[in-house]
Amino acid sequence: MNPSREITLRVNGNTVRAVCETRTTLLDFLRDHAGLTGTHAGCEHGVCGACTVQLDGASVRACLLFAAQVGEGQITTVEGLAPPGAMTDLQQAFRRHHALQCGFCTPGMLMTADALLRETPHPDEAAVRAALSGNLCRCTGYQPIIEAVLDCAEARGARS
Amino acid sequence: MNAPDRAGLGNAFEAAATGTLSGAPIERVEDERFLTGAGRFTDDVRFEGMGHAAILRSTHAHARIRRIDCTAARALPGVMLVATAADIAQANKPIPIRLAPLPGLDRFLQPTIAADEVRYVGEPVAIVVASSRYVAEDALDLIEVDYDEGPAVASITQSASNATLVHAAVGTNVATQYPVERGDVDRAFAGAPYTRRERFRCHRHTGAPMETRGLVAEWNGSLMRVWGATKVPFFNRGLLASFFDLPETAVDMIETDIGGGFGIRGEFYPEDFLVPWASMQLGRPVKWIEDRREHLMAANHARETECELEIAMNLDGTIRGLRGRVMADLGAYVRTGGGVAVSRLAQYLPGPYRISDFGCEVMALVTNKTPVGTMRGPGRYEANYFRERLLDLACGDLGLDPVAVREMNLIARHEMPWPIGRLVPTEGEGAYDVGDFHSGLHKALSAIGYDRLPRDGALIDGWLHGVGVACFVESSGGGKSENARIVARTDGSFDIYSGVSTMGQGHETVFAQIAGDELGAPISAFRVHHGSTAHVDYGWGTFHSRAIVVGGSAVKLAAAQMREQLDALAAAGHRGPPAEDIEVKLRYDTKGPTYSYGTHVAHVAVDPETARVKVLAYVALEDVGRVMNPLLAHGQAVGGAVQGIGATFLDELRYDENAQLLSGSYADYLMATSTEAPAVQAVLLEESPSPSNPLGAKGAGEGGIVATAGALANAVGNALAAWRLPLTSLPLSLDNLARALREARSAAAVPGQDH
Known part of the structure; x- marks a missing residue:
């Protein structure tokens, strides 16, 4: 063995x-x-x-x-990411923007984006695209994922 | 609006005004489980004591198997089973064709496991089951296979020569060959003032969903349960039952969450027999999860085609006729849907244009490569590229405007229904049902701001700009029927059961929208169940963009019947939820396919030094008859377009001259990432609802990909107009474009040549 x-x-x-x-x-x-x-x-x-x-x-x-x-x-x-039964603002933004279809890449996308926003709270689109470039998605074309991350960052900025 | 208190849901009804759910951008009910890690994909299904399977695959493209020695593998601690064809009674039983049984194809069916000859790299040779996947893979390394390697057929040209045969016993590599024609194509070409003939090639690539294939099978002595079914669970149940001589009722196919399908996933593959067989041998559950390398060499490939296409035109741009010859590379065997793409390719060559005289010779050939199946928009992506590129080349020759020529030749709304003849031998006559192709073209041009775009090789900051247009039409709604079952529960909620399956499209949400409108109930009142064979008497599954068109129509009609029953209860004075469950079962039969259509426009910039292409703007417009949920429909359109854009530049399954696969990992098989995927503007029209179904819906899942290669090749060709590149071969990879530019430049440097 x-x-x-x-x-x-x-x-x-x-x-x-x-x-x-x-x-x-x-x-x-x-x-x-x-x-x-x-x-x-x-x-x-x-x-x-x-x-x-x-x-x-x-x-x-x-x-x-x-x-x-x-x-x-x-x-x-x-x-x-969130307590059972709850979702973070990032997860909610994914849902709002239809940033997932089959959902298989989604956990990885969330973990990458969550780390990005902690390190870079106000990324521009190019920075989000660069950060997510190591996460493949075959369903969404990435566009709604990027929109969701930017939307989440903007909302956090407006709150702080 | 006031909603009648039909099922006594009380306040819950106030959230749902009748008829307002369909067409609304409602967030998906599926999302929460995926966003929190609570999805249940195939590999998430686990049982105590289950075995883990791994498949030994051929390392050669074409070889005789002299001997297989499993002694060391069987002796490895933790190994439960090692089996080769010699151990499997059904080894020689071929997997039959599900769709498009073109004449001759059934001579090339794939056995469940290779016996004495392997015909592609990746063909199953042995199955191992062990206590863990780790141990199972260790055991694979201990199996010794003595191969006698023979010559391999690596290309369509080589196959067509029949010099080396993939299946010696059949005596030919030509799996099928037939002509299709409508009108009189020779007459149309006779005396034509202009003709142009080109030889096109579409590259081999595949759907490559993020979740690889996999299944978990459990035989309990009387019932075979298989988790991981998708696409066509009922068809596959029948097939699996027949392999074991079991009644269909002794097999349950259970759908899990599925990480993307794109056509290739969910067909019946050798593993769909081997894993249940192993479970039956061992009397314990067996799981098999494909790894990515296996996926790229063993799951269906797609698209590889060559096409000679000739157009006859009047000098004003009127198309007189179109004729050609299509040759598809089917790989080593004909799988369940092996004939679909090539037959659809021939059917869709004339596209949305008024081409009454059309003829095509269709050939499909076997090679020593992975067998092919359908990928999203099968045959349409290829046909659209060949025709739309040829149109632009002809426009270039004649000095005509590509948009004006398309306007001139598109079939007009008042000409619908437009007979398309009998272009698929396994089908009857067809007709485009309804559509305003011109409106689609005009609105796509308007959406991208066509008039203001720099094009024709305009040089801006060192980049050459070009714009390309491609128009398409495509069918949806296949499979002759669908079942729906709705149960009204005593707590006021509803269960909807459908025979369609789902791979991420969001059918749970859309079916709830459709039923909610009929029943005046909110989305939250519904639980939607799909895919598994236990839910309805039979289901035709999900392919050919049929889930909403056919499955949704069944749900709508079943919900309407349920409403009548609840109305009758209310009329009889009953208040509140029903005292006992009420069930409605309904089968909806289609009236044949319906046709969506649209136009893609691409604006690109090309660096003439490096051949790098930037997609600056992309509009994908499609009339889908009726948009049930714009959030989801846009998702399909954008996702499809990016998949096609990526495929046109990147995705390629490459083989060497010995038919060895060169792109067996994601380091070699390149797909669009977030830095390559352009912003796509999806425009969805509802100008031509389908007359064929009660929703007015047309398929929305595949149109996004269909016109991508055509629009992009035309845009790149327009940007590089000075070099008059034919761009008749995909992919438009950096390497291929740079080579084409280099060759054009060196040709231009030769005295006496003008380009």
Whole structure:
């Protein structure tokens, strides 16, 4: 058998502990051991961005990290964006702008955009397009996603 | 407005004025689960103790299998099953054709697993089931296959020569060949003052949905349940049952959330047999989730076609006739919808124009490449590009304005219905039902501000500007019927069950809108169930942009019947929700396809040094008869256009001369990203509601992609007018355009040549 080990990760503020093969990717750990299936496998070679999560607030590809590499880092997945039953203003903007169709790339898009807005609260369209360029979407043509992110940023600016 | 208190929902009714939900930009009821990570896609279905499957695929394009040794794989701890054709009784049973059974195609059907010969890179050779996907993939590495590699057929030209046969026993690579004609095309060409003949090529690419294929099968000794069904679950249920000699009722296909379809997903593939078979062998649930490399080499490819097309014109631009020869590359086998694209391509070559005399020789050939299926707008994208590009080339020759020539030749509203003849051998005569093609053209030009756009190679800051126009017509509403079932519950809510499936379009919202208008109830009163075989007696699924046209019509009529029953209750003095569930079941039969149409206009700038193309503005206009939800319909139009724009410049499945796939990852298979996708303005018209269905709807899912290559090739050609590039081959990649420019420049440098 392949070597296994116990891995303990901090995910969405909770501690998740599991015995799994050492080679388990963060993506598979989240989906298979933490029960968080909102993070999706689209290509498993780091191109499509469907598996994007945040590690200490920065967007990362869960398919390109081994779970064992994460160490003490704080992982946030789409399930951790808002409390159960609630949606953040970014999620609501996605809905308002019809920024999702099949919904498969959506969690990755949200995690990338959420990290972008934390780092750059007032991005212009080019900055949003650049930030999302590592997240593939085959349904929407990206336009409504970009509009949703810009709309969310503008509304936050107006509130602050 | 006052809504009658039909089902006793009381205050809930006040939110829904009768007849106001359809046509409103209502946010989707589906969205919350996707936005919070609560969607349930195929890989999210899991059972205790389930096995994980992986498929060993051929690494050769064409080879005999001398021997397969599974000993080491079977010995690996955690491996539950390793099977090859030798272990599978149904190995040689072919997967039949679902659509477009063109003459001859059934000689090339794909078996469920390769037995002694492999015919494309990616063909299934063995299946492994193990305790995890990790272990299953380890086991794949331990299977030894001794291949005797033979010569492979890598191109249409090579295939047509029949020098090397993909299926030796059949004796030819020509899977089907037939002529279609309407009018008298030779007469139209005789004495024509102008003709031009070109050879076009459309590149191989595919839908590549973000979620790869996958399924979970569970055999419990009497019932086979399969999660992950989509597109045509009922057809696939019948097929799967027949493989196991089971009655259809012993198979349940269960739809999950589906991460995009685009035509290629949900057909019956070899894995749709192999995984349930493995579950039956093991007596435990088995999951198979395709990885991206497998997807690009094993899921249906699409589009690869060559076409010789010749136009005859009067010198004023009147089209006299059109004739040609289409040759499609079907890949190694004819799959369930292998004949659809090529037959539709021939049908749509004349397009929206008054071309009474048309003829085409249709050929489809097998090669040692991945088999093809349908991709969004099958045959339409290709045909539209060939014809619209040829029109612009002819306009260039004759010094005519491309817009004026299109205006002159578009079929006029008063000429509808316009007979299109019998251009598909498996169908009867057809006719464009209703439409104002001229209005579509004019409104598209107006939307982009055509008169003010720099074009014809105008040089601005080092960029050459060009504008291209392409007009199209396309059919929708296939599949002869659809079922709907509505149940009024005792709490005042409704369950709607439909035989269509969904891959992200938003049918749950639109069906609630349609039923809400009939029943005077708000969206929140409905739960919409679709796709799974347990919901209705039969369902025809989702393809050919039929879900609203046919499925929505069934929902509307069923809801109207429900309203009558609730009205009768109210008339009898009953107040409040019904005392017991009331069920309405209805089957709606279509009157045949309906035809949407429109115009795309592209404004591009080209850097003449690097051949880089910027799409500065893009209008995709389509008359869809009736817009049920503008938010969603625009989403389809913009998404379709960007998928087509990306495909025209980027997407390409490339093979080398030995038919080895060169683009098996997303690092090689390029799709439009957020930095490449241009802003698309979608214009949706409702000027010509369909007379064929009670909603007046025409398909809205595929028109967005149909005219993209035509409009873009014409725009790039217009920007580079000085070089008179033919641009008769896709994709318009940076490499291909740069080469075309280089060749044009060096030709211009040769004395005695004028361009």
